[in-house]
Amino acid sequence: MDQASLAARLNTRWLGRAFEWRASCGSTNDLAAERARAGAPTGLVIVADAQTAGRGRLGRRWHSPADENLYLSIVLRPTRPPSEIPPITLLAGAAVARALTTFGLQPRLKWPNDVELVDETGRRRKVAGVLTEMASAGGSALHVVVGIGINANAVEFPPEIAERATSLRRALGRAIDRVALLAALLDAFEPLSEEFDRRGPAAAVEAFEAHAAFPAPCRVTALGRPGEQIEGLALGVEPDGALRLQDETGQIHRVISGELS
Numbered sequence: 001m002d003q004a005s006l007a008a009r010l011n012t013r014w015l016g017r018a019f020e021w022r023a024s025c026g027s028t029n030d031l032a033a034e035r036a037r038a039g040a041p042t043g044l045v046i047v048a049d050a051q052t053a054g055r056g057r058l059g060r061r062w063h064s065p066a067d068e069n070l071y072l073s074i075v076l077r078p079t080r081p082p083s084e085i086p087p088i089t090l091l092a093g094a095a096v097a098r099a100l101t102t103f104g105l106q107p108r109l110k111w112p113n114d115v116e117l118v119d120e121t122g123r124r125r126k127v128a129g130v131l132t133e134m135a136s137a138g139g140s141a142l143h144v145v146v147g148i149g150i151n152a153n154a155v156e157f158p159p160e161i162a163e164r165a166t167s168l169r170r171a172l173g174r175a176i177d178r179v180a181l182l183a184a185l186l187d188a189f190e191p192l193s194e195e196f197d198r199r200g201p202a203a204a205v206e207a208f209e210a211h212a213a214f215p216a217p218c219r220v221t222a223l224g225r226p227g228e229q230i231e232g233l234a235l236g237v238e239p240d241g242a243l244r245l246q247d248e249t250g251q252i253h254r255v256i257s258g259e260l261s
């Protein structure tokens with residue numbers, strides 16, 4: 001993947017116009033943070049064909065085999081305060097969903113950071129994930145790194161995720177061009193990111209909800225507290241990005257960070 005072939009497909013003004021490609025790296029999020037600390041501009045995109053230490057949330061692993069899929073990180077320098085940054089995860093999910101829609105798919109977003117496709121048996125399978133990381137100082141966000149992994153052409157998955165993962169290739173029945181996927185993603189993300197800078201989290205929540213299925217029965221585990229679970233109905237997303245959840249007694253909870261199952 002090179003800058004010229006990406007540039008030829010991109011319709012963005014600033015997103016992906018600075019671009020770095022690696023055959024392999026540990027995690028594109030780490031590389032992007034390093035570039036951001038060294039002064040990289042907003043909109044820098046780093047892509048690796050393989051990651052040796054691809055990460056999810058809470059130190060989980062992101063399965064990142066070579067040459068099949070898309071692993072990228074975007075450096076942003078948002079104008080919003082640090083407290084408003086977490087919903088960028090919702091925004092990125094919406095960008096992935098919009099990009100997949102251009103391939104004829106009907107993605108579903110699962111709060112806060114999963115992109116899923118429904119397979120032929122009705123099972124929801126994860127096709128992409130988002131990991132947003134931020135550096136802030138003195139009440140402002142210095143930079144944000146938005147990491148996105150999309151299973152593009154993987155056909156096989158390791159046993160621990162085989163039941164829950166899928167790829168564009170599996171869903172479409174044909175291999176897809178990763179440059180075209182990346183261009184579609186960046187084209188979708190740029191206007192969303194501009195709207196986020198103007199309107200803040202509300203813009204992220206609206207974009208997210210357009211591809212999410214609410215109300216949805218679910219069980220929520222508070223992040224980092226595996227023993228604490230609430231069962232109920234996910235009703236939607238609050239203006240600040242928190243999940244609105246109704247438990248069995250009818251009480252409404254705001255879940256700021258957690259995981260749905």
Ligand code: BT5
Pocket residue numbers: 026027028029030051053054055056057058060061062063064070071072073113114126127128129130131147148149150151160161164165166
């Ligand atoms: C995520 O975390 O879904 C965020 C994934 C972000 C990956 C990108 S790749 C580019 C950039 N550089 C990085 O190092 N990371 C970002 P989380 O919600 O914690 O989900 C992780 C869980 O998803 C794992 O524990 C597995 O169960 C499952 N999983 C791992 N790899 C997967 C894959 N390739 N496809 C589907 N599910 C996977």
